[in-house]
Amino acid sequence: METLQREGSLTQVEIAGVTGLSAASISTLVRELNDEGAVRLEPSIRNGRRATLVSLPGQRGMLAGIAIGDRDLRVAVVASPAGDVLERTRLPLPFQHEPDETLARAARLVADLHTEIGRPVSDLRAVGVAMQAPVDSVSGQVGSESVMPRWSGVMLTEALQALLRVPVQLDNDANMSALGELRAGVLAGVANGCYLRASHGVSAGLVIGGEVFSGVSGTAGEIGHVTLDENGAICACGNRGCLDTLVGSRALVESVRGSHGDLRFTDLVTLAGRGDVGCRRVLADAGMHLGVAVAGLINLLNPEVIVLGGDLLMAQEWVLGPMQDSIERRALPSAAASVELRPSALGADADLRGCFVAAAQISSFHEPDSAHRAT
Ligand SMILES: [Zn+2]
Structure with a gap:
């Protein structure tokens, strides 16, 4: 029971x-x-x-997770936060997609998935949304002029609640991933840790005292815009030499364009796997730069575990070693010695897993008979 x-x-x-x-x-x-x-x-x-x-009576129903990226939309439904995914789908999106259209599509996909598992959409209890952009998780507003600019100021929670008529919990993808790993991955049982989502940009989901720490307006952990090179390339945020400009997947692909031509990030990883020294070097350098930024984070938080997730996870073989070296060189020796670097256990699903957990939390909060259910 x-x-x-x-x-x-x-x-x-x-x-x-x-x-x-x-x-x-x-x-x-x-x-x-x-x-x-x-x-x-x-x-x-x-x-x-x-x-x-x-x-249990009064606790039936489905939970949905929606992950909104700058190029795709992923939706999945479960009957419980730790249960198997019952049905899922992925939809590629045009660059600079329109928020209204994307949210309407997401709502339609949630309904379609219910049809596919033979349940009415009225069974939906709550939705968790992971956004690949900074968000204010308290007000439910997406907030960044530079990352997915069309979404800046969109009241996502309100809009999606109006479409689906259930409670919606929004957070950025790093925080949702940290929540997923905390519940069912490599952060399980960890009091102080950090999930690094390193894809086209880097963001961190901070875990403090066994819970995801969002800061006062939900933007804690935006490590991608830490300055690493004052004379470096211009970043989307307008500053120079941010971590994102050195380890973002597009920056990595760009750095081998002269020698290797147009590659996708997955091509770069495949070539590294085949022994291409240039591609291996680019990935190792990314690990080194990540380590520099993370060493600062380790000095501040003294965490037990740092989790590597996002696109760079597929290159962990070449990234984790240099990252570890870089941390050992730069973080306080006692803090560096007590932190463990782990690859994500949930991989590309970490954010959706976190969405299910967040949805379950908000649905039990809103459930009218939740007090009765506890008996
Ligand atoms: Zn920046």
Whole structure:
């Protein structure tokens, strides 16, 4: 019962996995509890197969995660924050996409996914949204002139709540990823840590005292605009030599254009895998620069774990070593010795996982019978 209270709806196989009890004992238990009316059983489709979802009365329903990037939109639905993804989809978006249109598309995709799993969209309980831009997680407003400028000032939470008629929780993708890793990844049980999302830009999700720390207006951890080279290239933010201009995936691709021609970031990683010394050097330098910025963060926060996520995760083989060296050279020795560098466990799904957790939190906050449910 405690497991269901914490996780929401689960299949019997998932309950067995979470509790460590055998499938046979779970089956007997669920039958007994169902006879007493203490749990609800609902048919569903999981991994393309029919399955029965077990939940507590008053706690049924679906959670959706929406990740909005500058070039794509990912949507997924689950029955519980730790449960399997029931259905998912990804839609490429035009560069500089229109907020209204993208939000309408996201809402339509959430409805489509419900149809695909054989549930009405009225089963949706709450939505978590990860935005690839700074956001004010308190007001639900997207806020940056330089990152995804068309979204600047958009009241995303309000707009999406009007479309889907359920509570919506918004945060930036690094914070959502940190929340995901905290719940079900390499930050589980970690009191003080940091998730680095290094893709076209770098942002950090800070974990302090076992919780994601957003700062007063949600922009804590925007490490990508720390100055590393005062005479460096101009950054999208208007300053020179920000971390983003040295390790952002587009900057890395740009730095081999002269020698290797037009490459995508994945091509660069593939070439590094085949032994291309130039591509390996670019990735190693990115690790070194990341380490410089992270060493400052380590001196400030004295964290236990730093997680590497985002696009650079696929190049971890060439990035993590130089990053570690750079940290050891620059951070206070005791702080550097007590921090562990780990690759993300959830990979590209970390942000969506965090969305599910945030959605579950906001839905239990809004649920009228949540006090009753705890009995
Ligand atoms: Zn900048």
